[in-house]
Amino acid sequence: MEGFQSMTNVDGVITLTEDARIPVMDRGFLYGDSVYEVFRTYGGVPLLYDEHWARFENSAALISLQLGLSKEQMADEIRQTVSLTNAAQSGRDVYVRFTMTRGEGPIDLFPGPDLQTRYVIIVKAMHDWKPEFYSEGVNLAITATKRNPKNALDPNIKGGNYLNNVLGVIEARAMGADDCLMLNAAGQITESSNSNVFFVMDGKLVSPAETSGNLRGLTKAAVREACRARGITTYEQEIAPAAVIEATECFVTSATREVMPVRKLNLGNGTTVEFPAGGGALTRQVQGYYRDYVDAYLASHEHLSFF
Numbered sequence: 001m002e003g004f005q006s007m008t009n010v011d012g013v014i015t016l017t018e019d020a021r022i023p024v025m026d027r028g029f030l031y032g033d034s035v036y037e038v039f040r041t042y043g044g045v046p047l048l049y050d051e052h053w054a055r056f057e058n059s060a061a062l063i064s065l066q067l068g069l070s071k072e073q074m075a076d077e078i079r080q081t082v083s084l085t086n087a088a089q090s091g092r093d094v095y096v097r098f099t100m101t102r103g104e105g106p107i108d109l110f111p112g113p114d115l116q117t118r119y120v121i122i123v124k125a126m127h128d129w130k131p132e133f134y135s136e137g138v139n140l141a142i143t144a145t146k147r148n149p150k151n152a153l154d155p156n157i158k159g160g161n162y163l164n165n166v167l168g169v170i171e172a173r174a175m176g177a178d179d180c181l182m183l184n185a186a187g188q189i190t191e192s193s194n195s196n197v198f199f200v201m202d203g204k205l206v207s208p209a210e211t212s213g214n215l216r217g218l219t220k221a222a223v224r225e226a227c228r229a230r231g232i233t234t235y236e237q238e239i240a241p242a243a244v245i246e247a248t249e250c251f252v253t254s255a256t257r258e259v260m261p262v263r264k265l266n267l268g269n270g271t272t273v274e275f276p277a278g279g280g281a282l283t284r285q286v287q288g289y290y291r292d293y294v295d296a297y298l299a300s301h302e303h304l305s306f307f
Protein backbone atom coordinates (compact mmCIF):
# COMPACT_ATOMS: atom_id res chain seq x y z
CA MET A 1 0.00 0.00 0.00
CA GLU A 2 1.41 3.36 -0.99
CA GLY A 3 1.96 5.94 1.70
CA PHE A 4 0.30 9.33 1.97
CA GLN A 5 2.13 12.29 0.47
CA SER A 6 1.16 15.92 0.82
CA MET A 7 0.56 17.48 -2.60
CA THR A 8 0.10 21.08 -3.72
CA ASN A 9 -1.53 22.52 -6.80
CA VAL A 10 -0.29 25.91 -8.03
CA ASP A 11 -2.39 27.09 -10.98
CA GLY A 12 -2.93 23.53 -12.16
CA VAL A 13 0.63 22.26 -11.61
CA ILE A 14 0.53 19.56 -8.93
CA THR A 15 3.75 18.62 -7.12
CA LEU A 16 4.86 17.37 -3.75
CA THR A 17 4.11 20.20 -1.31
CA GLU A 18 7.80 20.60 -0.49
CA ASP A 19 8.50 21.29 -4.17
CA ALA A 20 5.66 23.77 -4.74
CA ARG A 21 6.71 27.36 -5.47
CA ILE A 22 5.13 30.71 -6.17
CA PRO A 23 6.96 33.73 -7.65
CA VAL A 24 8.26 36.26 -5.13
CA MET A 25 6.32 39.03 -6.88
CA ASP A 26 3.01 37.38 -6.04
CA ARG A 27 0.93 39.84 -4.04
CA GLY A 28 -0.13 37.03 -1.72
CA PHE A 29 3.50 36.83 -0.63
CA LEU A 30 4.24 40.58 -0.78
CA TYR A 31 1.12 41.91 0.92
CA GLY A 32 -0.98 39.00 2.12
CA ASP A 33 -3.27 40.05 -0.73
CA SER A 34 -5.25 36.82 -0.96
CA VAL A 35 -8.23 34.93 0.42
CA TYR A 36 -8.41 31.32 1.54
CA GLU A 37 -10.49 28.56 3.09
CA VAL A 38 -9.70 25.40 5.03
CA PHE A 39 -11.90 22.32 5.23
CA ARG A 40 -11.39 18.69 6.08
CA THR A 41 -12.76 15.40 4.81
CA TYR A 42 -14.45 12.61 6.76
CA GLY A 43 -14.10 9.26 5.03
CA GLY A 44 -13.18 11.19 1.90
CA VAL A 45 -16.26 13.45 1.97
CA PRO A 46 -15.46 17.18 2.12
CA LEU A 47 -17.43 18.79 4.94
CA LEU A 48 -19.43 21.89 3.96
CA TYR A 49 -17.64 22.63 0.68
CA ASP A 50 -20.53 24.79 -0.58
CA GLU A 51 -20.53 26.81 2.62
CA HIS A 52 -16.75 27.25 2.48
CA TRP A 53 -17.08 28.41 -1.11
CA ALA A 54 -19.76 30.94 -0.13
CA ARG A 55 -17.47 32.34 2.59
CA PHE A 56 -14.58 32.38 0.11
CA GLU A 57 -16.71 34.45 -2.28
CA ASN A 58 -17.62 36.79 0.56
CA SER A 59 -13.96 37.24 1.55
CA ALA A 60 -13.10 37.95 -2.09
CA ALA A 61 -15.91 40.51 -2.36
CA LEU A 62 -14.70 42.22 0.83
CA ILE A 63 -11.27 42.77 -0.75
CA SER A 64 -12.61 43.54 -4.26
CA LEU A 65 -11.03 40.42 -5.71
CA GLN A 66 -12.57 38.82 -8.76
CA LEU A 67 -12.18 35.06 -8.29
CA GLY A 68 -10.43 33.37 -11.21
CA LEU A 69 -12.11 29.96 -10.82
CA SER A 70 -15.68 28.80 -10.33
CA LYS A 71 -16.78 26.63 -7.42
CA GLU A 72 -16.90 23.60 -9.71
CA GLN A 73 -13.47 24.31 -11.22
CA MET A 74 -11.92 24.66 -7.78
CA ALA A 75 -13.62 21.43 -6.64
CA ASP A 76 -12.23 19.66 -9.68
CA GLU A 77 -8.69 20.94 -9.02
CA ILE A 78 -8.98 19.92 -5.36
CA ARG A 79 -10.19 16.45 -6.36
CA GLN A 80 -7.22 15.99 -8.72
CA THR A 81 -4.79 17.15 -6.06
CA VAL A 82 -6.28 14.83 -3.44
CA SER A 83 -6.09 11.89 -5.86
CA LEU A 84 -2.30 12.28 -6.06
CA THR A 85 -1.83 12.15 -2.27
CA ASN A 86 -2.70 8.43 -1.99
CA ALA A 87 -5.27 9.44 0.63
CA ALA A 88 -7.62 6.67 -0.47
CA GLN A 89 -4.95 3.94 -0.48
CA SER A 90 -3.54 5.03 2.88
CA GLY A 91 -6.97 5.54 4.44
CA ARG A 92 -6.15 9.08 5.54
CA ASP A 93 -8.54 11.96 5.73
CA VAL A 94 -7.21 15.23 4.37
CA TYR A 95 -6.89 18.86 5.30
CA VAL A 96 -7.44 21.11 2.30
CA ARG A 97 -6.40 24.74 2.18
CA PHE A 98 -7.31 26.61 -0.98
CA THR A 99 -6.08 30.13 -1.60
CA MET A 100 -6.52 32.68 -4.32
CA THR A 101 -4.01 35.50 -4.53
CA ARG A 102 -4.40 38.67 -6.57
CA GLY A 103 -1.46 37.43 -8.65
CA GLU A 104 1.92 38.87 -9.47
CA GLY A 105 2.72 42.37 -10.57
CA PRO A 106 4.91 45.38 -9.89
CA ILE A 107 5.66 46.48 -6.34
CA ASP A 108 2.71 48.79 -6.08
CA LEU A 109 0.03 48.58 -3.44
CA PHE A 110 -2.68 49.51 -5.92
CA PRO A 111 -3.81 46.39 -7.77
CA GLY A 112 -3.71 47.26 -11.46
CA PRO A 113 -6.25 45.93 -13.96
CA ASP A 114 -3.86 43.47 -15.65
CA LEU A 115 -3.28 41.24 -12.64
CA GLN A 116 -4.23 37.59 -13.00
CA THR A 117 -5.24 35.68 -9.91
CA ARG A 118 -3.24 32.64 -8.81
CA TYR A 119 -4.66 29.69 -6.91
CA VAL A 120 -2.83 27.38 -4.56
CA ILE A 121 -4.35 24.21 -3.11
CA ILE A 122 -2.43 22.52 -0.29
CA VAL A 123 -3.58 19.03 0.63
CA LYS A 124 -2.04 17.36 3.65
CA ALA A 125 -2.99 14.54 5.96
CA MET A 126 -5.49 15.59 8.59
CA HIS A 127 -3.44 16.29 11.69
CA ASP A 128 -4.35 15.15 15.16
CA TRP A 129 -4.56 17.75 17.90
CA LYS A 130 -2.85 16.84 21.17
CA PRO A 131 -5.15 14.34 22.97
CA GLU A 132 -4.93 16.53 26.11
CA PHE A 133 -6.76 19.28 24.21
CA TYR A 134 -9.82 17.02 24.41
CA SER A 135 -9.22 14.99 27.59
CA GLU A 136 -8.36 18.15 29.54
CA GLY A 137 -8.91 21.17 27.32
CA VAL A 138 -7.00 23.96 25.71
CA ASN A 139 -5.67 26.87 27.74
CA LEU A 140 -6.47 30.36 26.49
CA ALA A 141 -5.25 33.79 27.51
CA ILE A 142 -6.75 37.19 26.82
CA THR A 143 -3.95 39.11 25.15
CA ALA A 144 -3.10 42.79 24.99
CA THR A 145 -3.11 42.28 21.20
CA LYS A 146 -6.57 43.30 20.04
CA ARG A 147 -8.52 41.74 17.15
CA ASN A 148 -8.46 43.88 14.00
CA PRO A 149 -11.37 46.31 14.04
CA LYS A 150 -14.07 45.60 11.47
CA ASN A 151 -13.54 48.99 9.89
CA ALA A 152 -9.79 48.41 9.46
CA LEU A 153 -9.39 44.76 8.40
CA ASP A 154 -12.75 43.03 8.79
CA PRO A 155 -12.30 39.67 10.59
CA ASN A 156 -14.76 38.29 8.03
CA ILE A 157 -12.03 38.58 5.42
CA LYS A 158 -10.48 35.14 5.64
CA GLY A 159 -7.38 36.39 3.92
CA GLY A 160 -3.66 35.77 3.65
CA ASN A 161 -2.91 38.51 6.16
CA TYR A 162 -3.13 36.72 9.50
CA LEU A 163 -0.48 38.78 11.27
CA ASN A 164 -3.01 39.97 13.86
CA ASN A 165 -3.74 36.34 14.76
CA VAL A 166 -0.02 35.41 14.66
CA LEU A 167 0.77 38.19 17.14
CA GLY A 168 -2.11 37.08 19.35
CA VAL A 169 -0.91 33.49 19.54
CA ILE A 170 2.73 34.51 20.10
CA GLU A 171 1.64 36.67 23.03
CA ALA A 172 -0.60 33.92 24.42
CA ARG A 173 2.26 31.39 24.31
CA ALA A 174 4.50 33.87 26.15
CA MET A 175 1.76 33.99 28.81
CA GLY A 176 1.96 30.19 29.12
CA ALA A 177 -1.32 29.49 27.30
CA ASP A 178 -1.93 27.46 24.15
CA ASP A 179 -3.84 30.14 22.30
CA CYS A 180 -5.20 33.64 22.58
CA LEU A 181 -8.64 35.08 23.11
CA MET A 182 -8.66 38.53 21.59
CA LEU A 183 -10.76 41.53 22.58
CA ASN A 184 -11.91 44.30 20.27
CA ALA A 185 -11.04 47.95 20.82
CA ALA A 186 -14.11 48.31 23.07
CA GLY A 187 -12.84 45.50 25.28
CA GLN A 188 -15.36 42.83 24.27
CA ILE A 189 -14.39 39.24 23.54
CA THR A 190 -14.14 38.42 19.81
CA GLU A 191 -12.51 35.05 19.04
CA SER A 192 -9.38 32.95 19.34
CA SER A 193 -6.58 32.98 16.73
CA ASN A 194 -8.28 30.44 14.46
CA SER A 195 -11.44 29.36 16.23
CA ASN A 196 -14.67 30.77 17.63
CA VAL A 197 -15.49 30.65 21.31
CA PHE A 198 -18.61 29.67 23.26
CA PHE A 199 -19.34 30.07 26.96
CA VAL A 200 -21.97 28.55 29.19
CA MET A 201 -23.37 31.45 31.22
CA ASP A 202 -26.42 31.04 33.47
CA GLY A 203 -26.84 27.61 31.86
CA LYS A 204 -27.09 29.16 28.37
CA LEU A 205 -24.81 28.72 25.38
CA VAL A 206 -23.45 32.11 24.44
CA SER A 207 -20.96 33.26 21.82
CA PRO A 208 -19.65 36.75 21.02
CA ALA A 209 -21.87 38.91 18.82
CA GLU A 210 -20.85 39.23 15.18
CA THR A 211 -20.79 42.99 15.70
CA SER A 212 -17.89 42.46 18.14
CA GLY A 213 -15.78 41.50 15.09
CA ASN A 214 -15.10 37.82 14.48
CA LEU A 215 -15.09 35.38 11.60
CA ARG A 216 -18.45 33.79 10.80
CA GLY A 217 -17.23 30.29 11.66
CA LEU A 218 -18.91 27.44 9.85
CA THR A 219 -18.42 25.08 12.79
CA LYS A 220 -20.01 27.65 15.08
CA ALA A 221 -22.97 27.91 12.69
CA ALA A 222 -23.22 24.10 12.55
CA VAL A 223 -23.16 23.88 16.36
CA ARG A 224 -25.89 26.49 16.63
CA GLU A 225 -28.00 24.69 14.03
CA ALA A 226 -27.48 21.32 15.71
CA CYS A 227 -28.57 22.84 19.04
CA ARG A 228 -31.59 24.55 17.47
CA ALA A 229 -32.68 21.21 15.97
CA ARG A 230 -32.80 19.84 19.51
CA GLY A 231 -34.72 22.77 20.87
CA ILE A 232 -31.70 24.33 22.58
CA THR A 233 -31.46 28.07 22.05
CA THR A 234 -28.01 29.58 21.65
CA TYR A 235 -27.28 33.25 22.06
CA GLU A 236 -24.95 35.78 20.50
CA GLN A 237 -24.16 38.85 22.54
CA GLU A 238 -21.43 41.27 23.48
CA ILE A 239 -19.32 39.59 26.16
CA ALA A 240 -16.99 41.49 28.47
CA PRO A 241 -14.15 39.55 30.14
CA ALA A 242 -15.60 40.35 33.58
CA ALA A 243 -18.78 38.48 32.61
CA VAL A 244 -16.98 35.19 32.00
CA ILE A 245 -15.74 34.92 35.58
CA GLU A 246 -19.18 33.45 36.25
CA ALA A 247 -19.12 31.20 33.16
CA THR A 248 -19.25 27.49 34.00
CA GLU A 249 -18.02 26.03 30.69
CA CYS A 250 -16.14 27.21 27.64
CA PHE A 251 -15.19 25.65 24.32
CA VAL A 252 -13.81 26.64 20.93
CA THR A 253 -14.95 25.53 17.48
CA SER A 254 -13.30 25.23 14.09
CA ALA A 255 -13.31 22.89 11.11
CA THR A 256 -10.19 21.09 12.35
CA ARG A 257 -10.71 21.38 16.14
CA GLU A 258 -14.44 20.56 15.95
CA VAL A 259 -15.71 21.20 19.51
CA MET A 260 -12.68 21.54 21.81
CA PRO A 261 -13.09 22.22 25.53
CA VAL A 262 -11.29 25.10 27.20
CA ARG A 263 -9.69 24.18 30.51
CA LYS A 264 -8.41 27.55 31.68
CA LEU A 265 -8.85 31.13 30.62
CA ASN A 266 -6.26 33.63 31.81
CA LEU A 267 -8.07 36.97 31.76
CA GLY A 268 -4.75 38.80 31.51
CA ASN A 269 -5.39 40.76 34.71
CA GLY A 270 -4.15 38.23 37.25
CA THR A 271 -7.36 36.19 37.25
CA THR A 272 -7.64 32.74 35.69
CA VAL A 273 -11.02 31.10 35.25
CA GLU A 274 -11.07 27.29 35.29
CA PHE A 275 -13.55 25.10 33.49
CA PRO A 276 -14.24 21.34 33.90
CA ALA A 277 -11.53 18.98 32.62
CA GLY A 278 -12.59 17.42 29.32
CA GLY A 279 -15.52 19.84 29.06
CA GLY A 280 -18.57 20.21 31.24
CA ALA A 281 -21.88 18.45 30.67
CA LEU A 282 -23.17 20.91 28.05
CA THR A 283 -19.85 20.97 26.17
CA ARG A 284 -19.88 17.18 25.94
CA GLN A 285 -23.50 17.25 24.83
CA VAL A 286 -22.60 19.76 22.09
CA GLN A 287 -19.68 17.55 21.00
CA GLY A 288 -22.20 14.75 20.47
CA TYR A 289 -24.61 17.04 18.61
CA TYR A 290 -21.81 18.16 16.32
CA ARG A 291 -20.76 14.56 15.63
CA ASP A 292 -24.36 13.74 14.74
CA TYR A 293 -24.54 16.83 12.52
CA VAL A 294 -21.39 15.72 10.68
CA ASP A 295 -22.71 12.15 10.34
CA ALA A 296 -26.00 13.39 8.89
CA TYR A 297 -24.13 15.65 6.47
CA LEU A 298 -21.88 12.81 5.34
CA ALA A 299 -24.82 10.48 4.83
CA SER A 300 -26.44 12.97 2.47
CA HIS A 301 -23.22 14.00 0.68
CA GLU A 302 -21.55 10.64 0.00
CA HIS A 303 -21.65 11.39 -3.72
CA LEU A 304 -19.10 14.18 -3.16
CA SER A 305 -16.47 11.81 -1.77
CA PHE A 306 -12.93 12.39 -3.02
CA PHE A 307 -12.25 8.68 -2.84
Ligand SMILES: Cc1ncc(COP(=O)(O)O)c(C=O)c1O
Pocket residue numbers: 038165191192193194195196214215216217218219220253254255256
Ligand atom coordinates in the same frame (compact mmCIF):
# COMPACT_ATOMS: atom_id res chain seq x y z
C1 LIG B 1 -10.01 33.71 12.85
C2 LIG B 1 -10.83 32.48 12.77
N1 LIG B 1 -11.95 32.39 13.51
C3 LIG B 1 -12.72 31.30 13.50
C4 LIG B 1 -12.41 30.20 12.72
C5 LIG B 1 -13.31 28.99 12.71
O1 LIG B 1 -13.98 28.88 11.47
P1 LIG B 1 -14.51 27.48 10.94
O2 LIG B 1 -15.40 26.93 12.00
O3 LIG B 1 -15.27 27.84 9.70
O4 LIG B 1 -13.31 26.61 10.70
C6 LIG B 1 -11.25 30.24 11.94
C7 LIG B 1 -10.91 29.07 11.16
O5 LIG B 1 -10.51 29.07 10.09
C8 LIG B 1 -10.45 31.41 11.95
O6 LIG B 1 -9.35 31.50 11.20
